[in-house]
Amino acid sequence: MNKTELIEHIAGKSDISKAAATRALASIIEAVKKTLKKGDTVTLVGFGTFSVSKRAARTGRNPRTGAALKIKAAKVPRFKPGKGLKDALN
Template sequence: MHKSDLVAAVADLADLPKEKTNDVVSAIFDEITNALSRDETVNLIGFGSFSQRHRAARTGRSPKTGETIQIPASTSVGFKPGKALKDSVNG
């Protein structure tokens, strides 16, 4: 499912125009992004939670040459599904 598919589905369910629904969906995504950039956790009860995941710098090995390389520290986004989401996916 792409964003446009999500917007169309929500517009049909909520009986709203697609343009207005697109603005709402975009605002939700923007606010989740802003909260994560402030290192806040976003909890959506029943759906799941988004949070920053910090990875420490480490030593790795290049698969091409076998040479030892330094992998820098990084930050990424993690998602932990909520119970209701897990239950619906698992049947």
């Protein structure tokens, strides 16, 4: 499912226009981004938790030449599924 299909699904289930569903989805995504950027977590009970973890700097290899490269430390988003989501899949 891509973003367009998700918007259509939200609009159909919520009985709202696609424009309103687009604004609602954009608002949710923006709120998650801002919260994660501050270093906080976003927990949706029954669905899962979005968080940020730190990836340490490390040495990698250029696959083409085999030369060593320094890869900078980075903050990466993480998602841990909740019990409700796990149960729905199994």
